[in-house]
Amino acid sequence: MSTISIKIRLPHQHLVAIGPGKADLLEAIGRSGSISAGAREMGMSYKRAWDLVDAMNKSFRQPLVSTATGGSHGGGAKVTEFGQEVLERYRQLEQIASQSIASEAQALSALLQPV
Amino acid sequence: MSTISIKIRLPHQHLVAIGPGKADLLEAIGRSGSISAGAREMGMSYKRAWDLVDAMNKSFRQPLVSTATGGSHGGGAKVTEFGQEVLERYRQLEQIASQSIASEAQALSALLQPV
Numbered sequence: 001m002s003t004i005s006i007k008i009r010l011p012h013q014h015l016v017a018i019g020p021g022k023a024d025l026l027e028a029i030g031r032s033g034s035i036s037a038g039a040r041e042m043g044m045s046y047k048r049a050w051d052l053v054d055a056m057n058k059s060f061r062q063p064l065v066s067t068a069t070g071g072s073h074g075g076g077a078k079v080t081e082f083g084q085e086v087l088e089r090y091r092q093l094e095q096i097a098s099q100s101i102a103s104e105a106q107a108l109s110a111l112l113q114p115v
Numbered sequence: 116m117s118t119i120s121i122k123i124r125l126p127h128q129h130l131v132a133i134g135p136g137k138a139d140l141l142e143a144i145g146r147s148g149s150i151s152a153g154a155r156e157m158g159m160s161y162k163r164a165w166d167l168v169d170a171m172n173k174s175f176r177q178p179l180v181s182t183a184t185g186g187s188h189g190g191g192a193k194v195t196e197f198g199q200e201v202l203e204r205y206r207q208l209e210q211i212a213s214q215s216i217a218s219e220a221q222a223l224s225a226l227l228q229p230v
Contacts, residue, residue, distance in 0.1 A: 007122040012227050060226055089223045093216045100215030101208045108204045111175055112127050
């Protein structure tokens with residue numbers, strides 16, 4: 001079975017405010033309670049995760065992730081209420097888009113080589 | 116203004132049967148009448164373009180691009196009727212998905228930092 005993939009990205013200035021990787025990272029931070037544990041879960045460096053969080057926080061009106069004081073890697077991090085809202089809206093976009101094309105995607109898939 | 120980007124990919128076996136780059140390449144080949152001119156227009160190597168065409172042709176039931184005989188780079192190429200159908204269906208998917216999320220995307224964009 002071929003499952004069509006839809007990737008949605010919301011650009012802002014020269015950054016991507018939110019996209020597939022950032023949304024997954026937000027969820028990983030929410031689950032693990034820190035940027036470093038979220039990064040590990042995603043298989044990315046702490047620096048890379050921090051850069052993505054920084055891009056999100058700078059792109060939106062309010063921070064999506066708040067960090068506790070206590071050193072660069074020390075304190076925990078959590079997804080703010082605002083961050084939860086952005087994440088839910090983003091996941092909703094993915095779902096709406098996916099449902100909207102379901103039947104047309106099936107028609108296109110029918111033109112694929114049988115496996 | 117932030118315009119949300121939607122990228123749709125249809126996987127088949129270990130390949131992507133069609134996605135944004137392949138669709139653009141199909142159009143470039145259609146316009147230019149050859150794989151090498153299409154590749155040039157897309158800023159990619161002939162080999163890369165040929166690999167993408169090969170992946171498309173192998174993934175679908177019928178070829179999307181047919182090449183005239185006359186040497187590897189020599190003959191022209193054209194998008195088959197079947198290729199046109201796949202391309203139109205793919206562009207339609209993009210349009211449906213984009214329209215389906217328009218109002219929700221605007222609501223998400225409203226949460227971005229004003230510029």
